[in-house]
Amino acid sequence: MSVVGVAGEERDNYTKDESRQIRRRSLRLLGSLLRPVRGRIIVAMVVVVFSTALQVAGPALIALGIDRGLPAVADNGDWMPIALIVGGFVFAALVGAATIAWYQVMSARISQAILIDLRKRVFLHTQNLSLEFHESYTSGRIISRQTSDLDSIRELLDSGINQLVSGLLYMGFTAGALILLDAPSGLVLAAALIPLLMLTRWFQVRSQKMFRLTRVASARLIVHFVETMTGIRAVKAFRKEPRNAREFGDHVESYRDANARVIRLFGIFDPGLVLIGNVAVAGALLWGAFRVVDGSLQIGVLIAVLLYVRNFFGPAEEMAMFYNSYQSAAAALEKISGVLEESPSVPDPTTPIDLWQAKGHVRFESVRFAYNDETVVLPDFDLDIPAGQTIALVGTTGAGKSTLAKLIARFYDPSEGRVTLDGVDLRKLHPKDLRRAIVMVTQEAYLFSGTVADNIALGKPDATREEVEAAARAVGAHEFITSLPNGYDTDVNKRGGRVSAGQRQLISFARAFLADPTVLILDEATASLDIPSERLVQEALQTLLADRTAVIIAHRLSTVAIADRVLVMEHGRIIEDGSPAELIAGAGKFAQLHAAWRESLV
Amino acid sequence: MSTAETSAAAPRKSELSTFRAIARIYPYAKPAVPWIIGGMIAALAAGVVSLLIPIVLQGLVDGPLTDGNPVGIWPAVALVLVLGVVEAAMIMLRRWLVLTPGTHIEARMRNGLYAKLQDLPVAFHDRWQSGQLLSRAVSDLNLIRRWISFGLVLLIVNIITILIGIVVLLNWSVWLGLLFFVTSIPIWVYGYVFEKKYSVIARRVQDQQGDLATAVEESVHGIRVLKAFGRGRHSLLKFADQAEMLRTLEIRKAKAIAGIWFWLVLIPDAAFALSLLGGVALAAADQLTVGQLLAYFATATVLRFPIESIGFLLAMTFDTRSAVDRFFDVMDEVNTITDPEHPATVERPAGRLVFEDARFRYQDAPGDQRDQLDGIDLELEPGETMALVGITGSGKTTLTALTTRLYDVTGGRILLDGVDIRDLTREELRRRIAMAFEDATLFSSSVRDNVLLGRPEFASDDPAVVAEADRVLAEALDIAQAGFVYDLPDGADTVVGEEGMSLSGGQRQRLALARAVAAKPEVLVLDDPLSALDVDTEALVEAALRRVLATTTGLIVAHRPSTVQMADRVALLEEGRITDVGTHSELLARNEHYRYVISSLEDEELAQAEREARDLRLAEEASRVQEATARESRVIDKDGFERDGEVKR
Missing domain, CATH: 1.20.1560.10 (ABC transporter type 1, transmembrane domain)
Structure with a gap:
């Protein structure tokens, strides 16, 4: 031992x-x-x-x-x-x-x-x-x-x-x-x-x-x-x-x-x-x-x-x-x-490469990811996401979608192979540039003690109040924030306190908007939103994602509509890859899912 | 809970002296009091014995040593030895008497605090950060224990020992004794001054430690966000600010301690020096023997450590006082959500849930703001499933939290099978109504324990009970589509939660759902329980849930049309009121706001198209109607004209 x-x-x-x-x-x-x-x-x-x-x-x-x-x-x-x-x-x-x-x-x-x-x-x-x-x-x-x-x-x-x-x-x-x-x-x-x-x-x-x-x-x-x-x-x-x-x-x-x-x-x-x-x-x-x-x-x-x-x-x-x-x-x-x-399994590079202006071209090159010998999540994964493309990841729980997202955000490093941004291995990229270029929003929207404004400003610590409010407006969070006892200066207290799960997610969206990254990863980030809020977020996303690379994981297929490309994953592999229209028209897994989802709507 | 109630009536801490403030822990310390007194007696005996040794020395020096008689040395030394052994034995006795009961006091207080915290309503926990609570439960109580079994005993015994010692000194020489006594006075004065300075700073240090603990907790719980935005540095700066603040306070505290140390070292030594001068003068005048002078110094030496310890013990006492204050900050909190004195019970449980003008507002909500829930009227018939729909922030989660009294209504009432829920015990209420939260909390325990949380009766070794428990568990896992459990390392016995395996959001949600289902309640309240599930799983869960909901009353917060489909009826929550109740299709057809809330993006387009089509139809109809009315109006006109004509006639 x-x-x-x-x-x-x-x-x-x-x-x-x-x-x-x-x-x-x-x-x-x-x-x-x-x-x-x-x-x-x-x-x-x-x-x-x-x-x-x-x-x-x-x-x-x-x-x-x-x-x-x-x-x-x-x-x-x-x-x-x-x-x-x-x-x-x-x-x-x-x-x-x-x-x-x-x-x-x-x-x-x-x-x-x-x-x-x-x-x-x-x-x-x-x-x-x-x-x-x-x-x-x-x-x-x-x-x-x-x-x-x-x-x-x-x-x-x-x-x-x-x-x-x-x-x-x-x-x-x-x-x-x-x-x-x-x-x-x-x-x-x-x-x-x-x-x-x-x-x-x-x-x-x-x-x-x-x-x-x-x-x-x-x-x-x-x-x-x-x-x-x-x-x-x-x-x-x-x-x-x-x-x-x-x-x-x-x-x-x-x-x-x-x-x-x-x-x-x-x-x-x-x-x-x-x-x-x-x-x-x-x-x-x-x-x-x-x-x-x-x-x-x-x-x-x-x-x-x-x-x-x-x-x-x-x-x-x-x-x-x-x-x-x-x-x-x-x-x-x-x-x-x-x-x-304990040495960080995702260490900062010793000789970091600067990337002042990221374009957002993400590539997976023969990536294998495994927690240990028995649980291999991604056996051998290749993927090229051109700069500015919006990708929707679809697949059942455990297909490896979140792992994929975490690899791009460099929460994990691949066991083998490499993930690159604009041709630079993420492991060599300067952490400051990495975090500025790539931001991930997860389902679990954690709020820190402090005001609502502080929490949004976490995306950009030197942001002005106008910028904070603009970000909140963009995701439709402005309304509910102004209705709080002290508006943007309301203390969110312990673990989100009286801010509902959906509102927490809106705040964390505003945070990401304010951070203004080149690559945005959304892991189930709209799960707790109600439909009107989701609609607002999606509209905002369409403008925001126009010139950005984005990876969206969502159980709701409604999100897929704004994607340029859909990847259907199963057991750590991509089984379908194409534009939403192509896949819907086809006879694959996605077409089935989409049909089922349409049925459930009304 | 009697201790909490009595203490709640006690005056606020600021009015209490240190002694009375600490005395509030008496109810917890009561069983240990005889032991503590016993310990004090033992400690006092040790102190007295140590003061007896100089007396023997004096006899030895003034007797055998002056006479040059070596035979007298043996019994005197033997006596010193015996007294020395007795002193050690007494110290041992003190420790053995006091220390174990002291740990029991600490344990009692800790359990009491925990019970109180569990009992206090959610609103309390919204206000208090768990770091602050934790420092109360661990380090504060630790300090209190050490003070009781060590600080208190030694403080009292050392003061008595010092007093006895001074009497002994007076016995050797009135002048020298008085000298020693007078030179000790500044210590007591300074000790008093010290109290004021130190207790303030000690409390601030403790509070700051709590804040720092909170900062640590947040940095750990929010690690994903910090990583995602690369804000590790930023949070380090914030943390460093807090830590610097603590450092400043700690140094201020150290300066206060250094101040008392100065006097504690200076005064006994200065007293020794002056005593030496006086002693020599008295001995030269033959008013004091050399043996007495020796005994005087030996006694004063014995007293030195008790005197020095006073400063430390006082500091500890004031620290303990603020720890006790902080303990009672929580214990004094009045619980607003309690069991009724004469609880009613639901005679014929059926699961009929009725809201009558139920209102809720946060205590600190601005006066001009409407109630968060502004008069909810809603009836759920037994077995009926009601979906609750409304935009984010409309109060859906608050409404669900009212049903099990996580918060209490601030107006109106909620009835379960005809009984006001405030007339039921919380135990009964929460047995009859089970909840699944969107934010699924699992505890550090096996999956099995987590799922069967609502069925404490299954905690038995009886094979029949175990078999039944297994059946319920399997069924609940099946309904929640939580088959993944069987693939975990130890199946349903795998430990999850903080200390166990970490599960994904979707997995946690399914277990939380299984937990609510396994409780077999009359009413099932589900707060958006499927948000983290993928479409396939969601469909399966919904199909399975329908079976459960066929016989169980259900209140489901829904964001999606698919969830709404499980419900018999839908209630629309808008601006703190239920504005419409009906089936999904009824509401869809008649309620604009409902359509806005529930129809998703593409559906919206569909609806838009439908609306346009309908508008077109309506427009056509309208034009037809117009033509018709035009025709009719002409008739009317004619009639009117005719009537007019009649009138004219």
Whole structure:
């Protein structure tokens, strides 16, 4: 089984090699994220090291005060040493606090820079991935990669890294100060490190698996949730609520259970850390106390030793917190790096060919298209569409009409052979020119949040309001748009909200008209229109398509009337090809279809 | 739903203090309260034990160490060790007591939110983006759980520990204790100031995160459009704007946190420094032993982390407050479409559907605009199939949505077999009336489950039931011409929807149709259910549907003459009213608007030709009539003249 890209993402039984492979790719991603901010990271590091050193100085200054300052005052009435020590202490506190605050802001800037970089990368990469990927990976999963997984990384960067860096430094400096002050006590700390490392290792191994489980459980939860909310009409109409509540309840429970297991691990890890710390304090006390009695250790140093040993384990709980966010972030990063590893099956050309003025001559040259070895959609397909010709594609569902359309729009690339526009292979054409020249309107007319005008302007972002309205008028959408509460400025809200399916299609038609492409592909784009609207659209199409190449897929044969040429497809092959009049006059499949359709009209 | 109702009556969030705002989750947290209290007690015990250790140290330093008596060291160290072990045990106990109940609170709230969202009417979902709902259901509730089982417990216990610690410090030395206490005051003051600043920014960050999630969702759901127009860059810019906004807010939030950190680090250290000065002075004056000074610093060290944690815990508390507010934003929403208190039931279900002056308008529609549905009067007899025809935007879909109370009428009423549909439970109503939408939604489940969605009674292992379910499934798939199902990898058990195979629009529509048919309702409401089908399939589906509709009342939104043909009668919807009802040919013959709406392009030409022919005929007739009237009028004239003559006479 492969673990390249998103394959095997839901498994939790990786082999050693697979784990290593996944870890390596997420480390690579991490490295590439850190590189642009490395300068700032270094500055932040210097600041935090400085700050921590000042913060750790406290107990040593206390020892100094008791062992030197106190005798000076008590014996000689000399306040100078203690004044210097306390002055230094206050200074260290002030500068330490200011620098740690500075470090906080700096690290927030760094982590936000990393996050925005990652967010944009994932977003852009998602947009670049082919439709094929989106169809198989599903929107719920891709959304949770970009939301909840990025959230875990944000959490790690926000607080986790801070805790790790300041915690580790604090522990390091504390250990250092302890050894400088009293080397034997350092041995006690070193002895305590052994169980500390063992406990941490145990925790790491156990928790990694469980964190992965929580991520899988939360992704399932999210998919179910989103599906319910976007399909709420069907949920209500078919009384799915109680069953949904049960199913969702199951997801919630398995998510809760996964979380509870992780938490229970912490329930052992965290008190374990405290126990080790307290035993170490007792050890240091035992050894130190005997040395104080035999006079080889000053009492002030013993105080400092105890404070240091205790402080050493102080950040341990925060470190455990770090581990918490680190684990979920690592799991998230593994998945995100998987998505980023997916190479777009429809990649942008490396050396794009410009096509400033497309004429619209489309050719299929020995094109074969197959999803896999078993499902061949187009076995061997040749077609020449001269510039300016309007083609109607007819055939039953599954004949390969939509695939043909998607190949022209370069939603897919052919498995073999090539599709060309004005003699240029689509795979080599500059994406900007490709999208300007070829536009596809599908049956599913998606509206984005924003106003109606925004949605139409998607076809041409720099369009003026006049152009937007002209496009809407051309397809007969102007009427209903002006009757909306705020006309063109009406917010279409969530997923089209109160705009009907037919109206959505009109808007998406207006969008295509505004885009003004050389080649227009209509895949069932009029299916939801009522007849008067369809009539308007068709009239508009006749003017629009006069000097354009067009491919129209429609179940309604009425559309065929405006075509110059009709192709009847079956099982990925063209079985009839000719002008509408020729085919109607003939005795083929199209003639039959047309006759049946005529019958159905009245 | 009692929790939702009580909370709906509670005052709006802006009036509540942070404590009272968060206290609203009590109904969900109730079962966990004893556990949380237990956890607090354990945590407090751990805190007290950690404060006892310095006392032992003081005894050790001032006793055996001063006397140079090594024998006394052993019991003191043993005591420190025991106390250390007890502290660890108490921490463990706290975690074990609190954390699992905490996850149950989260689960309860999540299920509660989901149930509420499912219950709220479609109009609510039209207004709320699912990204906003999702962030409430996942990250907000996560935060609340962590706060309850961690933040709340530690906040309270740490404050108590700090107070006890200060008392202990006072015990060592009144002056030093007071010093420590006084220097701690700025932290509390700053903590209060911090609340105001932080809670505002925290809420804005959370909202912005929700907006960003929505942007992500749209970019994924609308991927086809973005690709078709090559607008990936464009949408990236929009997304980047949102993300930049979030970054700005996050940095502002970080600055607020950095502010409190400054004081949290500065104040304890400054207090230590001043204590050192005071301690040395007191020790020099023999008012304090070295052991007491050591114990003082040891105690202050123990208190350091509780004091520092207050800032973090406060921030978490304010985050939680806004998460709770956001949770109740949804939970407080008043559901306008509910089951009646004393539901009626349809005694003799026959499928007679009557609209009496039914009206509907959107709440936010401008006042001068007419109702979207402006008084619908329509009667569907049992078993009758009515086609609903009208131009785009005439309100056909709205009308169908009223029948199952996806929206409620805003005037008039709808009767099912003589009962106002608002007097039925939603369950019964939606059992009797099944719908197929044009926009066919499938759920992540097997084809079988999707098609048998309207028949929950089939969820059984009883062989007889399974056999019946299989029969209904096969029949429904057959009617909807969804034979392709058997060619899927696992046949009818293939998982479709978000998590399964993706099907074409036509395939989804056929399954949605099969689903409506399989529900075996008294009334079948179909909203342009065949729009994505090709001509052949459509013809087959129509033929099969006719069999179903022979015995079932049907309301079908139709755009095509072929769909209309399935209906017994046609209702024409125009300007929010039913303007004509009759058979297809009647309407075709007598209604100009109907012809405009239903006759397709070529048919229009035909009609035009027919009209011309008829006009010609009419013209001929008219001229004949004219001649005739002319003749008659002459007679009349003559008569009149004669009458006149009579009058004259």
